[in-house]
Amino acid sequence: MDFDFITKTFVRLLAALPLTLSVWFLSVVLGGLIAAGVTWMRVSGVKPFEFFARAYVMVFRGTPLLIQLFVVYYGLASLPALRASFIWPFLRDAFNCAVLSLALCTAGYQAEIFRGALLAVPHGQVEAARACGMSRLLMFRRIIFPIAMRHALPAYSTEMISMVKSTALVSLITLWDVMSIALKIRNDTLVTYLPLILAGAIYFVVNYIIGAGFLALERRLSPHLRPRPS
């Protein structure tokens, strides 16, 4: 066991963790905002909005994220009109493109999660709220949103973890996150498994923390599902 190599590799991988986490965090937050908009369009009842929302989800869930990254970073840059425009300074930077592309992708998945969560709200509760004279906003805030959020939590936690692992694709656009550095060390030294195992351990810990956090949140928000004290 070459402890020197293990330590050096582990340190190099940890040094890339801030990049992984920052791309992840920014993209899921931005993605959440976009998804909220898309979901709102989907349930708005306005036909063109609904069509756009469905098409958006279809395209961003239906194509591989790798290709989406490629199009956002390389594809847009190959258009002379775009290079001359005011968004070029933003799109020139690989980090910005990574966050944008990952956000667009997760928004597709998050929109579907939100939609499923809204569907799970029992109609009886909405009827009762209307009968009480609640305004639409109040009904959303006090009835629909809490129930929907509780239902969405397991799937949302899944998507959060999935996004952490999706950040591994950003090496396509010259950003070297934890997994990419592990693969690079592997290519440089031809050591077959060790860099991957160390990277796997790091991802496992990060994902475990995220999963545990969501589980705790779920428990807090559903006291009525816990077994009654005897």
Added chain:
Amino acid sequence: MASKFMTALGLGAALAAGLPFAPTAFAKDWKTVVIGMEGAYEPWNLTDSSGKIVGFEPDLAMDLCKRAGLECKIIAQDWDGMIPGLKAGKFDVIMDGMSITDERKKEIDFSKPYAASPGSFLAPKDSPLAKATAAGTLVNLDKDAAGGDAAIKGVQAALKGKTLGVQVSTTHANFASQYLKDVATVKEYKTTDDRDLDLKSGRIDASLDDLPTNMATASKPDASEFAVVGPKLIGGVFGTGEGMGIRKDDADLTAKFDKALTEAIADGTVKKISEQWFKIDMTPQ
């Protein structure tokens, strides 16, 4: 909670620990040899539309195997599965434009190099590199220490504050990280095609890669403002060239290929095949 985590980690670690130590004992009297290539790395090796693997390396491999009296089978494997495939015995040789480096020699053996070419810069024709020290000439970093120093300093000055693109895990990437990391921004790309796209869109100011690759890019119609500029560098951190990767246990196989390669270089076969695919002679000097 903690105990479940520990159990899972322990299981995973046990599984992981067992794997690399799985003994691999394979046939020692070589009759058939399986060679792994990507089939996506034109012109080293590529796949034609019918699925057949063609290119410089398949042609050379067939020739070497004939000389060594071996029956060779070429299979396609994507790069990520190449190294574990070799170690597990799925194939016996990796022949995929892999540069010989000291670091890699710790894990596997290499045949002697079957191709070598200078590192060169591709940049817009009006780049400062065009006027850098020793521009347009071939500088050997091993044999000409003073000239090499001057050329490197010239490149550092020309690229100060600029962005250079290289392909990850190549000797060019090693050169860039050794000499250019502090003066320029070095961006590493997974494939040369990706890097060429960024050169054209202006995200990077120059590419460092081997000469035939850069010449091929420069010759394309949409690359008219770009040219191979600056010094051409060989030796030193650029290593001795590309070689066949073979497991350390199979020293006899390495010897067979070395002998065949020596013959193929001597009678000009390597020159002929490389000129057919690369348009220049890639024989290692």
Added chain:
Amino acid sequence: MGDLAIFGFGQGGWGLALLQGAAMTLLVSACGLVIGSAIGGLVAWARLSGKLLAGGVGQAYAALFRGLPELLIVYFVYFGTSTLLTETAHALGHEGFVGVPSFAAGALAVGVISGAYQAEVFRAAYLAISRGELEAAVSVGMNRALLFRRIIAPQVLRFALPGLGNLWQVALKDSSLISVTGLTELMRISQVGAGSTHRPFAFYLGGAALYLVMTIATTRFFDVAEARATRGMRRAMG
């Protein structure tokens, strides 16, 4: 060759290769999803059982295979089982490397990963069933089998379908990782074509288009299934 001609079916055209890759992707993903459902159902059942050991194992499985990068899991499934098979073959006198068929390894890897996520979907779907219904069924005297067949299973299916639809899309994308087993699915063909012809845009956009077509076609299936399963269900929104 012209940009569109490269996708043709004649000499030098990659159309057939791309379609074969797409077919492979569909097959592997479908088999993986089915394997994942079996595993996911088991793990969800273990976690909901309330028993400490079963719950613990279920939770560990879900945590492990959701938390590890998929690439690592594919490696261990493929090279792990292949090494096992090779060693067994050597013990029986066979020489050389024996690999697990790449399709089987690929489908198993996709299934192992998908199962961990499907367990979560099934668990949430079960928890969404109204307690009142379960209580009423028990008080009416339904036995466990009848309870499962008439109350639990239909409603789990109904609530799980959107989540499963999501996971089918995920499985389609995860299938692109199994190229390390040597299987030529759509993503691999796109990359091989792009690298062999130096035309990344053509092949990546072509591949994306094929993925989209597959998604649209299979989403129809899930939409129809969802419509049938939620017949008569009144919803608050959407």
